[in-house]
Amino acid sequence: MWLRSGEKGLDLSVAQVMGILNVTPDSFSDGGKFKQLDTALKRALEMVEQGATIIDVGGESTRPGAPDVSVDEELARVVPIIEKIKEYSDCWISIDTSKAPVMLASVQAGASMINDVCALQNAGALQAAADANVPVCLMHMQGAPRTMQSAPRYANLCLDVKTFLEQRVEACLQAGIKKDHIILDLGFGFGKTMDHNFALLNATHEFVALGYPVLTGLSRKSMFAQLLNRPLSERLAASLAGAMIAVQQGSKIIRVHDVSATMDVINVLNKVNSFNK
Ligand code: 7PM
Numbered sequence: 001m002w003l004r005s006g007e008k009g010l011d012l013s014v015a016q017v018m019g020i021l022n023v024t025p026d027s028f029s030d031g032g033k034f035k036q037l038d039t040a041l042k043r044a045l046e047m048v049e050q051g052a053t054i055i056d057v058g059g060e061s062t063r064p065g066a067p068d069v070s071v072d073e074e075l076a077r078v079v080p081i082i083e084k085i086k087e088y089s090d091c092w093i094s095i096d097t098s099k100a101p102v103m104l105a106s107v108q109a110g111a112s113m114i115n116d117v118c119a120l121q122n123a124g125a126l127q128a129a130a131d132a133n134v135p136v137c138l139m140h141m142q143g144a145p146r147t148m149q150s151a152p153r154y155a156n157l158c159l160d161v162k163t164f165l166e167q168r169v170e171a172c173l174q175a176g177i178k179k180d181h182i183i184l185d186l187g188f189g190f191g192k193t194m195d196h197n198f199a200l201l202n203a204t205h206e207f208v209a210l211g212y213p214v215l216t217g218l219s220r221k222s223m224f225a226q227l228l229n230r231p232l233s234e235r236l237a238a239s240l241a242g243a244m245i246a247v248q249q250g251s252k253i254i255r256v257h258d259v260s261a262t263m264d265v266i267n268v269l270n271k272v273n274s275f276n277k
Contacts, residue, residue, distance in 0.1 A: 001013055010092060017256060041085060044057075058096030096115045103116075114132065119139055127175060140190065141191050142154070161187075183214070197221070201245055202245075208251065215251065216242075219239045
């Protein structure tokens with residue numbers, strides 16, 4: 001199974017690692033525009049060196065309560081780093097945005113895929129993704145970032161998430177997005193209690209069975225803090241356990257901060273699985 005974007009293919013017969021690259025001002029201590037670009041580039045190349053085949057560039061914080069970012073501001077953050085990474089690496093670049101103009105400009109600048117936590121529900125996003133003609137990740141979120149974590153409820157967790165994703169797939173196909181460009185994501189932490197998150201992780205195989213590649217984003221998330229009482233800096237082991245479960249259930253793209261350690265998990269699993277005839 002391959003994911004294709006223009007001339008470039010990604011081999012999904014094995015799980016791939018997507019490295020997270022935040023280019024929001026709070027993610028870099030100031031030091032001027034050039035310094036920030038250089039720091040981000042070094043981080044991206046380091047993750048590629050460690051085995052990431054996709055770099056997820058995000059200029060709009062999805063953190064609950066984060067300030068809204070204008071299109072111009074987001075473009076100013078993401079386009080220069082996409083161009084810079086392209087100069088030094090042929091890795092896939094994913095653009096983490098919900099804004100149609102940012103999707104289009106980023107793909108023009110060299111991004112190979114779109115990662116939209118709003119699943120292309122914002123104005124113009126479906127059309128932009130269809131026009132861009134690259135793979136798109138559709139993520140489930142209940143509510144909006146600002147309010148999603150206040151007492152999320154589901155009538156039937158897995159069915160609700162599945163129904164939402166199937167409806168977004170339908171909207172994508174209607175808009176002219178190719179079936180083999182669609183990636184699904186359960187949206188861990190987005191309008192879900194700790195138990196919702198762990199129950200969904202346990203049901204990953206049901207989403208894999210829908211027939212689209214599944215992307216999993218668990219890295220350092222608060223579901224582990226709630227379970228284990230760990231600060232951000234001490235969630236690696238739990239994140240790796242989560243990555244292992246997701247990959248064992250058939251998830252093909254793992255979105256993480258800690259690329260090297262996650263590659264170890266995937267390589268161990270691949271070695272073990274190589275003995276299955
Ligand atoms: C605060 C809250 C800061 C949440 C950062 C986050 C995903 C994503 C994010 C995911 C896809 C984080 C999240 N999470 N995109 N973007 N899937 N496709 O922890 O799970 O990285 S932002």
